[in-house]
Structures are given as C-alpha cells and as structure tokens.
Amino acid sequence: MASRSPLHSVKLFVFLILLSASAFLKDAATATQFRVGGPLGWRKPTGFESETYNQWAGRNRFHVGDSLYFKYQKDSLLVVDKGHYDECNTMNPLSRFTDGNTTFRFDRFGYFYFISGQSGHCKAGQKLIVRVMVHPEMIPAPAPAPMSVPFVGSSPTSWSGSPDQPESSGSWRIGKTDYVLAIGLIGVLAWQMV
Structure with missing residues (x-):
C-alpha cells in the first residue's frame, strides 16, 4: 500500500x-429573524397602526429555524395555547418573558400563540398568531395545473386571471x-x- x-x-x-x-x-x-412591531416594537396598539400584529404575520412566511424578535418596555411576552390566546388568559402560560429583548426561535412547524402579559393589552389587540410552515426544502412540488376543458356556454362577466402572489417579507x-x-x-x- x-x-x-x-x-x-x-x-x-x-x-x-x-x-x-x-x-x-x-x-x-x-x-430569518423577524422584528415584531417594526421599530416601535411589541406594544399595546393605539388604534392608529397601519396593520395589526396578525395582519403582519399573515403577509410573512415563517419556517422552522426562523425567529421572532420582540422589543418591549414595561410589558411582557407570553407564549400560550390557543384557548389562552382566544380568552386573553395570562395565567399559566407555556413561557413567560420579561427581559424587554426576547428572541423566540421556532423549533417545529405549526401554530404559535403570543400575548402580552400586561392587564388589558391582549384585549386591546397586543396578541399574535404565527403559523410556521415546513421548511421549503421539505415541501413537495405543486401538482401540475389541470388540463383545460373546452368552455361551452356564456362567458363569465368578470374574471380574475392572475393568481394571488405572496407579498415579499423583505427577507432573503x-x-x-x-x-x-x-x-x-x-x-x-x-x-x-x-
């Protein structure tokens, strides 16, 4: 050898x-790390925001390994189950954070529920649902579009020919x-x- x-x-x-x-x-x-609330951070809504926390979450795509960054003052962040989220129940959360700088990393796919621990803040809209998707490499390719069938009959009065395109989250x-x-x-x- x-x-x-x-x-x-x-x-x-x-x-x-x-x-x-x-x-x-x-x-x-x-x-990807997402900053909740943008430059204003995690705070009780005033009613003058351009979108709710859930509207923001709905236009972003979250995957396993991504994280949320919460910046807050004189407040707290609670990770709760769906029932506690729906009722704004701050008792017995899954996790409680009070440091003012919380990074929460998604370790699985599914739904995550966040609420403020301050009295009245959740009921005022300081709550967030995030749906974490399976990582992109694990998602199977979409099925091919069905073959078109000849149309017989009257034409539709309106037609939206373009499919919904997801908005960019500003992340890469x-x-x-x-x-x-x-x-x-x-x-x-x-x-x-x-």
Missing part, C-alpha cells in the same frame, strides 16, 4: 473542517441547491489553495 503525501493529508483535513463548519452554518444561512432565504453549490465551490477553492 502506497503512503499518502503530507499535502494530501492537509487537503483532506481542510476539506473535513469545511464540511463540519458547513453543517453548523446551514441553519444560520437559511434562518438561501435554497438547498444554492447552499450545496456554495459549499462545493468553497471546497474546490480550498483544495486548490493548499
């Missing part, structure tokens, strides 16, 4: 380091293919440099 050169061992070591680092960086590269998400290509390119460059 032929012995390996020291250069080969160094290249293999560099490649293994890059591969290990990429496993840790993937979650960070694909996760790296796809699995882009991630693999980037790591591969880094590996090749590192291999050539050694």
Whole structure:
C-alpha cells in the first residue's frame, strides 16, 4: 500500500473542517429573524397602526429555524395555547418573558400563540398568531395545473386571471441547491489553495 503525501493529508483535513463548519452554518444561512412591531416594537396598539400584529404575520412566511424578535418596555411576552390566546388568559402560560429583548426561535412547524402579559393589552389587540410552515426544502412540488376543458356556454362577466402572489417579507432565504453549490465551490477553492 502506497503512503499518502503530507499535502494530501492537509487537503483532506481542510476539506473535513469545511464540511463540519458547513453543517453548523446551514441553519444560520437559511434562518430569518423577524422584528415584531417594526421599530416601535411589541406594544399595546393605539388604534392608529397601519396593520395589526396578525395582519403582519399573515403577509410573512415563517419556517422552522426562523425567529421572532420582540422589543418591549414595561410589558411582557407570553407564549400560550390557543384557548389562552382566544380568552386573553395570562395565567399559566407555556413561557413567560420579561427581559424587554426576547428572541423566540421556532423549533417545529405549526401554530404559535403570543400575548402580552400586561392587564388589558391582549384585549386591546397586543396578541399574535404565527403559523410556521415546513421548511421549503421539505415541501413537495405543486401538482401540475389541470388540463383545460373546452368552455361551452356564456362567458363569465368578470374574471380574475392572475393568481394571488405572496407579498415579499423583505427577507432573503438561501435554497438547498444554492447552499450545496456554495459549499462545493468553497471546497474546490480550498483544495486548490493548499
């Protein structure tokens, strides 16, 4: 058996380091942090906001690994179940945060319910439902559109020909293919440099 050169061992070591680092960086590269309430933060609505917390959540897409950042003063954040959310019940929350700077990371898909712990704030609209979707790489491709059937009869009086397009959340998400290509390119460059 032929012995390996020291250069080969160094290249293999560099490649293994890059591969290990990429496993840790993937979650960070694909996760997005959303700031709840924008620059004003998590606070009791005044009635003059352009949208409610739930309207904001409805126009964003949340995935496992993403997080919400809550900035608040003289308030608290409670993670509750649906029943407590519906009733604005602050007793026995799943989690309670009072530090004024809370980052909540989504570790599963499904629904998450948030309310203020301050008396009267939840009933005034300081509450949020977030639906966390399965990560994009896990979502199967949509089924092909059905074949069109010849139309017989009168024409419809109105027709909305364009499908609903999701609004951009202002965030950027790296796809699995882009991630693999980037790591591969880094590996090749590192291999050539050694």
